Every structure is written in C-alpha cells, then in structure tokens.
Amino acid sequence: QVQLQESGPGLVQPSETLSLTCSVSGGSISRYHWSWIRQPPGKGLEWIGYIFYTGSTNYKPSLKSRVSISVDKSTNQFSLNLGSVTAADTAVYYCARLSENNYSFKDWGQGTLVTVSS
Amino acid sequence: ENVLTQSPGTLSLSPGERATLSCRASQSVVSNYLAWYQERPGQGPRLLIYGASRRATGIPDRFSGSGSGTDFTLTISRLEPEDFAVYYCQQFGGSPPITFGGGTRVEIK
Secondary structure, eight states, rough: OOEEESSSSSSEEESSSSEEEEEHHHHHHHGSSEEOOOOOOOSSOOEEEOOOTTTOOOOOOOOOOEEEEEEETTTTTEEEEEEEEOGGGGGEEEEEEEEEOOOEEEEEOOOEEEEEOO | OEEEEEEEEEEEOOOOOOOOEEEEEEEEEEOOOOEEEEOOSSSEEEEEETTTTTEETTOOOTTTEEEEEEEEEEEEOOOGGGOEEEEEEEEEOSSSEEEEEEEEEEEOO
C-alpha cells in the first residue's frame, strides 16, 4: 500500500492555473497508474484524468482542453495542472492510485481544498 | 459515456438493519470493472469492493457486492454506527474511461 499526499495553493485566482502535486511514498511511481479526482463542496466525486505508468494519459472530455497530468520520476511525484479556472473548479482535489488489475482506486490522498476566488 | 445511476439517493435505516444500495449503468460495464467506495464526513473515500464482488483488504464481511452487466448492488448485512456514510460506485471502460455514480447517503433513522 502506498501513501499519497497532495500539496499546492489553497486559493487560486479566476482565469489562472491550478497546480497541485501528489507525493508518493512506499512505492515507485514508475510501477503504477495515477489519477486525480475532485469533489465540489456538497457534491459527488468527479474523475479528472489519469496517467498510466507507460506515460499514456486520458482526461475527462469536458476538462481535456484545460488539464494535464505528468509524472516526475526523480521526485516520486505526479502533478495536475488545470488552466483558466473559474469558481466551478472550487473543490477538494484528491490524488489516487488506479489499480492496474481492476481499475479501482485503492490508495487515496487526504484531499486538499482549492478555492477559486479573487 | 457510461452513466452510473445510484438509488436511492438517501436510505434511512436503524443500526442492525440491512442496507441495499443500487448502481445501474447506462451501458454494460466492461469485465465487471465496478467498484464501491465509502465516504465518511471529513474523510476521503475508502475502497470497499472491486471487481463488482471482491472485498478490499480489511473490509468487514458485512459488506458484499453483487451484479454484472448493468445492474450492481452493495449490501451491508447489519449496519454498524460507523457505516452511516455516503457510498459511491465507479466503473472503468468506454469513453470517458472512468465515471462515478452520484452517491447514496445512508443515514440514521
């Protein structure tokens, strides 16, 4: 079981880029698939995208034009960048490990609240 | 998109009672890649069931999953106080590859 921890600004200005990092411990980032998921206040879970250990990525279509996920093997971290944010992007953002066997999310970070406001 | 519809939206039950939660997919779920999660207030989601019916490590056996194709069920045989929470289903496959259901809240009656 790996441990994950999100980090990044808690407040982002409208139209700016939201950038978060997920630090992975207890395992090599090169061995697994990784994903970002968010939850707006009082709402359900929304998948944002994933990156496979091969480097292949896939994003939710409605976010695809604004989002990118990348891996930094040297630091055992992966990152989320979401551009042109609006208040609708205010949410708790989770990083998670996507199982390569059954495509469920076994390991989750604790989540970090990002508020988009001026 | 494979839309997951969870019902009911809220389930009001007493401790010790049986809870039956439904997750219906708009398209057949590939290889039964269907998972269930529990979310307690102030906590992140916890994986309960994967592969439609396999309990994740450390999950009590009062939790069970069943179903295939488009209809899936999460059953909690006897509700404990810590089971009152929100439950989500999630599938993998199609385009986009990952979707979540809207959630079912299990509340104390």
